[in-house]
Amino acid sequence: MHSADPNFPYETLRRIQEFLAIEDVLDNAEKHQELIEEMKLEAALINGNSPYAEVRAVVDNHDDASLPVSTVRAWTIGIFFSIVLALVNQLFSIRQPSIRFDTNIAQLLAFPLGRAWQRWMPRRTLSIPWTRKTIALNPGPFNKKEHMLIAIMANTSKSLPYTNYIIWTQVLPHFFNQQYARSFAYIFLNGFATNFIGYGLAGLVRRFLVYPSYCVWPSSLVTIALNSALHEERGPSVPGPFGTQWSISRYRFLLYGFAAMFVYFWLPNYLFQVLSYFSWVSWIAPENRELNILAGMQNGLGLFNPLPTFDWNVICFTTDPLMVPSFSTFNAAAGMFVTGFIVLAVWYSNTWNSGYLPINSNRIFDHFGKAYNVSAVLDERGMYDEERYLNYSAPYTTAAKALVYGFFFASYSAVVTHVVLHHRYEFKMGLKSLFRELQFKKLLVKLRLKKKPASDDDALTPGQGQSEYRDIHNRLMAAYQEVPQWWYFCTLIISIVSGVLGIALWPTYTSPAVVLYGIWLCLIFVVPAGIVLSMTGIEMTLNVLAEFIGGIMVPGNALAMNFFKSYG
Numbered sequence: 001m002h003s004a005d006p007n008f009p010y011e012t013l014r015r016i017q018e019f020l021a022i023e024d025v026l027d028n029a030e031k032h033q034e035l036i037e038e039m040k041l042e043a044a045l046i047n048g049n050s051p052y053a054e055v056r057a058v059v060d061n062h063d064d065a066s067l068p069v070s071t072v073r074a075w076t077i078g079i080f081f082s083i084v085l086a087l088v089n090q091l092f093s094i095r096q097p098s099i100r101f102d103t104n105i106a107q108l109l110a111f112p113l114g115r116a117w118q119r120w121m122p123r124r125t126l127s128i129p130w131t132r133k134t135i136a137l138n139p140g141p142f143n144k145k146e147h148m149l150i151a152i153m154a155n156t157s158k159s160l161p162y163t164n165y166i167i168w169t170q171v172l173p174h175f176f177n178q179q180y181a182r183s184f185a186y187i188f189l190n191g192f193a194t195n196f197i198g199y200g201l202a203g204l205v206r207r208f209l210v211y212p213s214y215c216v217w218p219s220s221l222v223t224i225a226l227n228s229a230l231h232e233e234r235g236p237s238v239p240g241p242f243g244t245q246w247s248i249s250r251y252r253f254l255l256y257g258f259a260a261m262f263v264y265f266w267l268p269n270y271l272f273q274v275l276s277y278f279s280w281v282s283w284i285a286p287e288n289r290e291l292n293i294l295a296g297m298q299n300g301l302g303l304f305n306p307l308p309t310f311d312w313n314v315i316c317f318t319t320d321p322l323m324v325p326s327f328s329t330f331n332a333a334a335g336m337f338v339t340g341f342i343v344l345a346v347w348y349s350n351t352w353n354s355g356y357l358p359i360n361s362n363r364i365f366d367h368f369g370k371a372y373n374v375s376a377v378l379d380e381r382g383m384y385d386e387e388r389y390l391n392y393s394a395p396y397t398t399a400a401k402a403l404v405y406g407f408f409f410a411s412y413s414a415v416v417t418h419v420v421l422h423h424r425y426e427f428k429m430g431l432k433s434l435f436r437e438l439q440f441k442k443l444l445v446k447l448r449l450k451k452k453p454a455s456d457d458d459a460l461t462p463g464q465g466q467s468e469y470r471d472i473h474n475r476l477m478a479a480y481q482e483v484p485q486w487w488y489f490c491t492l493i494i495s496i497v498s499g500v501l502g503i504a505l506w507p508t509y510t511s512p513a514v515v516l517y518g519i520w521l522c523l524i525f526v527v528p529a530g531i532v533l534s535m536t537g538i539e540m541t542l543n544v545l546a547e548f549i550g551g552i553m554v555p556g557n558a559l560a561m562n563f564f565k566s567y568g
Helices: 010-021 033-048 053-058 072-091 103-120 144-158 163-171 184-204 218-231 250-271 280-284 289-295 326-348 351-356 386-391 399-422 424-449 472-477 485-504 513-536 543-553 558-567
Strands: 125-127 134-136
Touching (some): 053 218, 072 144, 103 218, 163 184, 184 558, 399 543, 424 513, 513 543, 513 558, 543 558
């Protein structure tokens, strides 16, 4: 299973393969004593902890099931930050550049609030109406499980619905100018559908993307690491550079890092903004067009600029390099560097008339070299008008943007091929787990129909359905009742109905079947793309493929294509 795992330590994998290749290793134990002891140690490590050092560093291999989680404190603070993050991110999403609050903001601010609640809130119980149950207003020390629940709530609310972009293009006069899109019901139905379809699908593919130990989810490890740092009271010594020993606690190190980043933030963002796009190579010859194309950061490719930026916001624009494995960062950087030379060839050869435009821009241009006026080629319904199009201009894109779209299509076939070639065993494990669960539920139905009591062997345990995944963390989670599959299935069905109503009840000139198309497209790619994301931290979006298929199926209907893009 780990033979094609880029996160598994290469040296460990090599030693395991060496051990398995020796046929008489047990018959000649004295000869291979060192290798046998090493394999015993590795087996004990994998059985009692994670095989990945990154996971072992931040995720405990033990659990205290008695800690309170779903408390009044956690839900109050969590709902508060859910509202704040959703409000701020939506309000400032149209600002250029946008301001965005991430999960770690809620994590940091929730910690002092939780501690304040622990200290000053009275220790009394509240009675739940119409029941005999009570709930503690102050359950005691603010623990890491409550904190993680708050972070999960904030994480689910921080992201804007994809239909947000559709609403803007519909309402704004220079696009579709369709004022019915201001309706709260229209916004809610489509926003609810696009968000909760994802939750429904995510729950249904847990055995492929959540239960397996190789799905490390690098970005989630960062959330866990911050949570552990805030609640870690011990500071064990660790080896440092130059033979030193470091005993600083994670919490204190976090405070030092936060203070340093707070001070440094003002330098590239306000005091010396040129550090954000540090095109220092272009300063050598400011009038040299070729030099600016090769090394410029804003209007060029930045290929030969070894120090392109000192602004962490620019570095993290697509992916935070500290959150993903180093091989992902180097792989992406190498791909961009090689692609840059292809972009140069396309631009200098004036392929697709790209030589008349900037070499690198995400804007669409008309044949005058100005920003393309979309409303000039649409009728009053927002539909494509060929006569207006012929009287105005064809759209033109830059060389870099054209190749980006081309490589999107290459990545779609590549990710499916990669998973089939290198991770088919893991996919088979997921199917086997799903089949066993279905067989088990079928047995329970038969027993109930016959009114025969189930034996102890037939009892449904919290960990039922994931028996193929028995690593330490799955064994710990088996103590908790799993969320039933039908909950996620119902969420998916309700989301589909919401999406169909959101399209059908207004003059969108779009078939409600778009929602079902999006489901099928997601079902094809969710597991392959999810496996790649969970192992590398690199996300592959389907927006380009979805809008391409939508453009073919509904030519001339830009709004329908946008819905294809949203649900796909």
